[in-house]
Amino acid sequence: MTGPEAKELLKKYSQGNCTPDEKALVERWYLSESSKQNIPEGQDDFSSEKIEMWYEINELSGIANKSRMPKIILWGTSIAAAILIIISIGSNFFPEKEIKLVEKEIAPSIYDKNPGGNKAVLTLADGTKILLDDANNGTIAEQGGIQISKAADGSIIYAMPEIAENSSGNILFNTIETPKGGKYQIILPDGSKVWLNSVSSLRFPAIFNGKERKVELSGEAYFEVVKNTTQPFIVKTHDMNVFVTGTQFNVMAYTDENYSATTLVEGSVNVSNHNSNMVLKPGEQVVANEGANLRKRITDVEQNIAWKNGLFQFNDSDIRTVMNQISRWYDVSIEYQGEIPEKYFGGYISRDSKLSQVLKMLELSGVQFKLEENKLIVLP
Numbered sequence: 001m002t003g004p005e006a007k008e009l010l011k012k013y014s015q016g017n018c019t020p021d022e023k024a025l026v027e028r029w030y031l032s033e034s035s036k037q038n039i040p041e042g043q044d045d046f047s048s049e050k051i052e053m054w055y056e057i058n059e060l061s062g063i064a065n066k067s068r069m070p071k072i073i074l075w076g077t078s079i080a081a082a083i084l085i086i087i088s089i090g091s092n093f094f095p096e097k098e099i100k101l102v103e104k105e106i107a108p109s110i111y112d113k114n115p116g117g118n119k120a121v122l123t124l125a126d127g128t129k130i131l132l133d134d135a136n137n138g139t140i141a142e143q144g145g146i147q148i149s150k151a152a153d154g155s156i157i158y159a160m161p162e163i164a165e166n167s168s169g170n171i172l173f174n175t176i177e178t179p180k181g182g183k184y185q186i187i188l189p190d191g192s193k194v195w196l197n198s199v200s201s202l203r204f205p206a207i208f209n210g211k212e213r214k215v216e217l218s219g220e221a222y223f224e225v226v227k228n229t230t231q232p233f234i235v236k237t238h239d240m241n242v243f244v245t246g247t248q249f250n251v252m253a254y255t256d257e258n259y260s261a262t263t264l265v266e267g268s269v270n271v272s273n274h275n276s277n278m279v280l281k282p283g284e285q286v287v288a289n290e291g292a293n294l295r296k297r298i299t300d301v302e303q304n305i306a307w308k309n310g311l312f313q314f315n316d317s318d319i320r321t322v323m324n325q326i327s328r329w330y331d332v333s334i335e336y337q338g339e340i341p342e343k344y345f346g347g348y349i350s351r352d353s354k355l356s357q358v359l360k361m362l363e364l365s366g367v368q369f370k371l372e373e374n375k376l377i378v379l380p
Contacts, residue, residue, distance in 0.1 A: 113355035113371075116198060116329045118154045119182030125172035125206070132156060132176075132184060144172050146189070146206045155185040155193075158206065172206040178219070181331035183307075188215075192233065193224040195308050198328035199254070220252045222308040240288045243270040249280075250305050257324065260288045263304040306348065312358070313348040319367065323378060330355045331374070338380040341367050 012018045122130045124143055132140075132150065140156075141148045147159040156176070178184050178196045185195050189207045196202060200219025214234040225233045227246025235242040237253035239260050247267025253260040262271050264280040271278050271286040276293045278286050285299035306313035312325060322345050323334045329351060343365055349358060359369050368379040 113330050113332070115352055115354065116181030116183060116331065118184055120176055120178045120184035120196065122148070122156065123175045123177070125174060133182075144206060146172070153185075155187055157187045158189040171209065173203055174206055175201055175203045177201040179331070180328055188213075190228065190231075190233075191226045195222040197221065197307050217251055217253055219254055220250070220307070222248075222250045222305055224248050239290055240271055240273045240286070240294070243272070244268070250308070252304070254324075258289070261304070262286045262288075263299055263301060265301055265305065307351065310351050311348050312351055314345045316344045316346060319343055319345070319378070322362070323376075326355070326358060326376070332371070332376045333374060335375055335377045337377050341378070341380055343367060 009018070009022060012022065118133055120132045122132055122141075124130070124141060126143070128141070130140055132154075135150050137150050137152055139147055139149045149157050149159070151157055176184060176186055176196065178198055178200050180199055182198055183196060185193065186202070187193055188204055190213055192213075194202060194215075197220035200217070200221060202221060203216040205214075208231065210231075212232050212234055213228070214236065216236045218238065221235075223233075223235065223244075225244050225246050225248070229245045233244045233246075235244075235251055237251060237260055238255060239253070240262065242249070242251060242262050244267065247269055248265040249267075249269055250263040250265065251260075252263075262269065262280065263285045264282050266282055269280050271280060271288075271294060273288055273294060278294050278296050280286060280296065283298060283301055285297055285304065287295045287297065289295075300315055302309075303313045303315050307325075312322075312329075314322060319341055326332070327334045332355070345362070345365070349361070363369065370377040370379060
């Protein structure tokens with residue numbers, strides 16, 4: 001590749017316009033050279049174009065000028081049982097040797113626990129419970145004239161009848177719940193789509209009658225709401241209400257976290273609690289703390305919805321945040337032995353990875369783990 005060609009490729013890389021093959025070419029070159037030496041400048045086998053690319057890629061990587069606690073940056077690879085690990089300790093990429101690039105084979109270990117998958121229980125209005133991961137495709141239940149079916153992709157679909165009331169005139173409410181190590185997608189009676197994360201539940205009517213479409217959420221879910229300006233959609237959690245007419249957003253409302261958050265992807269939402277009320281634009285997030293006013297901030301949308309796209313993704317996340325996600329997805333309890341490490345983590349890895357792959361990377365930051373049956377102990 002000539003110098004001008006390399007510069008053009010780097011320009012495309014910086015703009016995010018590379019094809020997958022071109023992106024892989026740039027990153028393979030970077031990784032290859034980084035394994036030879038830390039600073040290319042002055043080396044006889046480096047052209048001026050290579051030196052320029054080296055520095056620009058490091059600037060684009062977002063690793064430089066980081067100063068907080070030790071951080072581990074995780075990049076999942078498409079190569080089976082192989083993981084690229086970048087550990088950053090310190091504040092500058094150059095000229096100090098503060099970044100290690102490691103491509104490490106993950107050997108079998110006691111941490112070799114499979115990731116979660118499609119698991120959920122649907123509870124009907126009469127108390128009947130249906131284990132969805134074992135249910136066959138097709139119609140799985142009928143209630144009040146409503147047909148509930150399981151699609152080939154595993155999602156649950158409610159057919160929209162004209163009437164969905166029992167003989168006493170009460171609305172029929174259903175609840176879908178995911179366990180630890182579970183996730184699920186459901187299509188509500190109005191056609192709105194909901195993706196549930198692990199340890200989450202959604203209570204909803206079998207049909208949306210009246211002036212609003214109201215559901216109750218515990219845990220985390222991603223919503224794609226069908227637009228209906230005359231019948232707003234409301235998500236109620238333990239500490240906030242989210243009002244929408246048609247949009248895409250994520251709500252995280254786990255009771256074991258110290259805050260709840262609504263992240264807007266597309267459209268507009270109104271978030272309120274007993275103290276305050278805020279309107280969100282795409283790319284914004286509202287954070288709710290129990291008994292406090294709502295706070296609005298700009299956020300990394302991709303990080304907040306990474307779970308829905310099959311990823312763990314962290315950005316300056318403390319160890320409790322990381323371990324809570326691991327606990328829910330791999331169905332393990334977490335115990336901290338001694339002082340909780342003050343480390344912050346960034347990067348991403350596929351949620352299809354086994355527990356061993358995730359923990360091996362975290363261990364390279366200085367945190368150690370011990371697995372006792374289904375309890376994961378975090379060691380200082």
